[in-house]
Amino acid sequence: MSKTKRRTYDDSYFNYGFTCMIKSGIKVPQCVLCMKVLANDSMKPHKLKQHLRTKHAEHMDKSKPFFEAKERELKRAKLDSTGSFHIQAQAITEASYALSYRIARDEKPHTIGETLVKPCLLECTQIILGDTAAQKIADLSLSESTVKSRIDDMTADIKRQVIEKIKSSPMFAIRLDESTDVASILQLMVFACYVHRETIEEEFLLCSPLTETTTAADVMNMVSDFFSKEHLDWGKLIGVCSHAWLSY
Numbered sequence: 001m002s003k004t005k006r007r008t009y010d011d012s013y014f015n016y017g018f019t020c021m022i023k024s025g026i027k028v029p030q031c032v033l034c035m036k037v038l039a040n041d042s043m044k045p046h047k048l049k050q051h052l053r054t055k056h057a058e059h060m061d062k063s064k065p066f067f068e069a070k071e072r073e074l075k076r077a078k079l080d081s082t083g084s085f086h087i088q089a090q091a092i093t094e095a096s097y098a099l100s101y102r103i104a105r106d107e108k109p110h111t112i113g114e115t116l117v118k119p120c121l122l123e124c125t126q127i128i129l130g131d132t133a134a135q136k137i138a139d140l141s142l143s144e145s146t147v148k149s150r151i152d153d154m155t156a157d158i159k160r161q162v163i164e165k166i167k168s169s170p171m172f173a174i175r176l177d178e179s180t181d182v183a184s185i186l187q188l189m190v191f192a193c194y195v196h197r198e199t200i201e202e203e204f205l206l207c208s209p210l211t212e213t214t215t216a217a218d219v220m221n222m223v224s225d226f227f228s229k230e231h232l233d234w235g236k237l238i239g240v241c242s243h244a245w246l247s248y
């Protein structure tokens, strides 16, 4: 059995309007004018020239820069086609965030994504829209760890936005409160009140466990650490209101 000799691409083939692409692991010539892909054994000047002469006679006299510009257009077109794949992947990620947000908002366990939400979505999509659509839903990640990381991302993003708003507000106030979490640990809650687009907004700013004592000094230290970490300006703080247990 004789081994077929593979031809390699030469940069001078650009003069005939051909670039090189890899098809099934083999280098093949591709016409930058009509995008036609020829076989590897057509990688010879006379074959490429023949294509140019018979298919694109009007470009016979064009030089390399012309064909190189055409190739850039070709690459851009290819990017657009992978761009649509990118948009779909983006939509799937967005859906994963939207559903994680709902899970957090309704205070449901993070496991509900993979144990209930996704199976329901898959089943409905398959019944109503068919297998192709269901295949897209199959790519949606709603595992416990994904849901947790999405919620963490959104929390960090919201916190960043609130801090940015506080920083751009001419003044702000804070309200200190307490809450007990599921493990019966006392949590310090801090809400911030600030001016944004000429209206007063109040947002949750900080939640931190008060593990040891809960004296006013402990709370003050916690708030102070947070202010330094986030570079919040004490000079703009015009009011602090607190729960009775923090007031001494």
Ligand SMILES: [Zn+2]
Pocket: 031, 032, 033, 034, 035, 036, 051, 055, 056
């Ligand atoms: Zn062509």
